[in-house]
Amino acid sequence: MSDKPEVQYVATTQPVASRGFLGAVGAHFKKWWWVHLIIFAAVVLIITLPLIYVGYPRIAQSDVNKSTLNITNLVFSNPSPTSIHINQTQILGNKAIYHPTIYAFNATIMLVGATAPLATVSIPRLQAEDGAVIVVDTDLALNNSDAVTDFTKAVLGTEKFELNFYGRPDLKEGPLPTSTVTFNKTVAMNGMNGLKGFELQDIMISLIPAKDGTNMNGSVSIPNTSVITVSMGNVTLDVSVNGTQIGQSYLNDLTLKPGSNIIPLKSTINQTQVISLISGTKAAYPSGVIPLSIVGNSSVYNGVEIPYFTQALAANPLSTDMNVTQVLINSGLGDLAGAL
Numbered sequence: 001m002s003d004k005p006e007v008q009y010v011a012t013t014q015p016v017a018s019r020g021f022l023g024a025v026g027a028h029f030k031k032w033w034w035v036h037l038i039i040f041a042a043v044v045l046i047i048t049l050p051l052i053y054v055g056y057p058r059i060a061q062s063d064v065n066k067s068t069l070n071i072t073n074l075v076f077s078n079p080s081p082t083s084i085h086i087n088q089t090q091i092l093g094n095k096a097i098y099h100p101t102i103y104a105f106n107a108t109i110m111l112v113g114a115t116a117p118l119a120t121v122s123i124p125r126l127q128a129e130d131g132a133v134i135v136v137d138t139d140l141a142l143n144n145s146d147a148v149t150d151f152t153k154a155v156l157g158t159e160k161f162e163l164n165f166y167g168r169p170d171l172k173e174g175p176l177p178t179s180t181v182t183f184n185k186t187v188a189m190n191g192m193n194g195l196k197g198f199e200l201q202d203i204m205i206s207l208i209p210a211k212d213g214t215n216m217n218g219s220v221s222i223p224n225t226s227v228i229t230v231s232m233g234n235v236t237l238d239v240s241v242n243g244t245q246i247g248q249s250y251l252n253d254l255t256l257k258p259g260s261n262i263i264p265l266k267s268t269i270n271q272t273q274v275i276s277l278i279s280g281t282k283a284a285y286p287s288g289v290i291p292l293s294i295v296g297n298s299s300v301y302n303g304v305e306i307p308y309f310t311q312a313l314a315a316n317p318l319s320t321d322m323n324v325t326q327v328l329i330n331s332g333l334g335d336l337a338g339a340l
């Protein structure tokens, strides 16, 4: 009996105490489970939301920063003073683990170093896979003529230039929320390097002008331009020797494209002047080889002058030699060449 209280203590009080604690905890949870759920959810959200809404956009931005853009093909066609058609192929480089969808966005194109953007181009929606091909085939509105002229001068006259693409696209990766990133990419491109390698080939003259008034023809060879193709329309060039104009040359429907360009040429040349340069006692070039300086006079497309091409051609004088003796022989006028 004396044990009983102990037994009772052990048998009743202790279980009651433990059951009471667990019971109290259980009862607490039974009553307040929703508070704990909210707290748990809040903690989860506090940890994950920054990851999703702060960390993920940062990762996305960092991946966008690391991505590369290469222009593999760039075709300018159908120019007018205020617009030009562009067909551009770009390759996206993305080594990141995320390949989000980048929604369509407007990007401004600017020649690096210029003061104003060249144009705004609409970039289509794309999947940011490594090697994704982005084709932009659209008419560009050209509203800043200085920016366009600077651009065409850079394309024609420089070995390398840089184009900047800037936009703020939305992107989305799987179930993650949409995030707006800054797309600011500068792409280095090869220019046409002043049409280096420009050469006259198979030049012939005729003493009697053709129906169109020209009296010299042949072709122009321009090797290795760049990845860029430009349609410049009907181009007129002024031809001079040591500062004195001797005539004009015409390149009809001139399109400069990658690789070798062989373009038919027609000219109206003052033959009296040319002959006086190479023959007679006061001849400046008795060897028969005259140094030609060729400067753009105009570019006309569909009857309209294209100022940004005219100015770019004018800013890029070309020099080449012409062996008049050889030209006369080619033209079947070898006797004349011998007489000079």
Ligand SMILES: *[C@@H]1O[C@H](CO)[C@@H](O)[C@H](O)[C@H]1NC(C)=O
Residues within 6 Å of the ligand: 058, 059, 061, 062, 065, 184
């Ligand atoms: C992305 O690049 C810009 C500069 O172009 C820089 O200001 C920004 O901090 C970069 N962002 C990240 C997340 O790397």
Ligand SMILES: *[C@@H]1O[C@H](CO)[C@@H](O)[C@H](O)[C@H]1NC(C)=O
Residues within 6 Å of the ligand: 073, 087, 088, 089, 135, 137
């Ligand atoms: C634009 O360029 C792409 C790729 O070079 C070509 O497949 C497409 O036909 C071109 N579009 C036009 C209108 O020339």
Ligand SMILES: *[C@@H]1O[C@H](CO)[C@@H](O)[C@H](O)[C@H]1NC(C)=O
Residues within 6 Å of the ligand: 068, 069, 070, 091, 092, 093, 131
């Ligand atoms: C882009 O060009 C760079 C340099 O020319 C080259 O290293 C890179 O592999 C090219 N990326 C793609 C996707 O073609």
Ligand SMILES: *[C@@H]1O[C@H](CO)[C@@H](O)[C@H](O)[C@H]1NC(C)=O
Residues within 6 Å of the ligand: 104, 105, 106, 122
């Ligand atoms: C691009 O700009 C044009 C004209 O401002 C607008 O109509 C168009 O909705 C823009 N596109 C996107 C994807 O923002």
Ligand SMILES: *[C@@H]1O[C@H](CO)[C@@H](O)[C@H](O)[C@H]1NC(C)=O
Residues within 6 Å of the ligand: 108, 117, 119, 120, 143, 144
């Ligand atoms: C001309 O271009 C600039 C810069 O791209 C732009 O801010 C402006 O709205 C454009 N103006 C017109 C009339 O399109």
Ligand SMILES: *[C@@H]1O[C@H](CO)[C@@H](O)[C@H](O)[C@H]1NC(C)=O
Residues within 6 Å of the ligand: 166, 184
């Ligand atoms: C793009 O980035 C370059 C250098 O990273 C910076 O100089 C330029 O201001 C940026 N462009 C814009 C529109 O923020």
Ligand SMILES: *[C@@H]1O[C@H](CO)[C@@H](O)[C@H](O)[C@H]1NC(C)=O
Residues within 6 Å of the ligand: 204, 205, 206, 216, 217, 218, 331
């Ligand atoms: C070029 O000129 C020569 C000599 O006058 C003439 O025989 C030839 O037909 C002309 N070729 C072209 C393509 O006009």
Ligand SMILES: *[C@@H]1O[C@H](CO)[C@@H](O)[C@H](O)[C@H]1NC(C)=O
Residues within 6 Å of the ligand: 196, 197, 223, 224
């Ligand atoms: C044209 O490019 C090829 C290959 O890149 C090179 O071998 C050749 O020398 C270049 N020609 C000129 C005239 O620059």
Ligand SMILES: *[C@@H]1O[C@H](CO)[C@@H](O)[C@H](O)[C@H]1NC(C)=O
Residues within 6 Å of the ligand: 270, 271, 272, 273
């Ligand atoms: C050709 O040049 C000579 C000498 O400079 C000049 O007298 C003649 O008028 C010119 N002919 C034409 C058609 O311009």
Ligand SMILES: *[C@@H]1O[C@H](CO)[C@@H](O)[C@H](O)[C@H]1NC(C)=O
Residues within 6 Å of the ligand: 242, 243, 284
């Ligand atoms: C080129 O013209 C200048 C004057 O304009 C003259 O002094 C020089 O002798 C000329 N050169 C040749 C090779 O005729």
Ligand SMILES: *[C@@H]1O[C@H](CO)[C@@H](O)[C@H](O)[C@H]1NC(C)=O
Residues within 6 Å of the ligand: 233, 234, 252, 253, 300, 301, 302, 303
């Ligand atoms: C170039 O001139 C020719 C003949 O005058 C004409 O038929 C052609 O349409 C012109 N080309 C362009 C692109 O204007």
Ligand SMILES: *[C@@H]1O[C@H](CO)[C@@H](O)[C@H](O)[C@H]1NC(C)=O
Residues within 6 Å of the ligand: 287, 288, 289, 323, 325, 326, 329
């Ligand atoms: C010009 O052509 C003639 C005839 O082919 C040739 O004899 C002469 O050597 C050439 N002159 C030069 C400087 O190449």
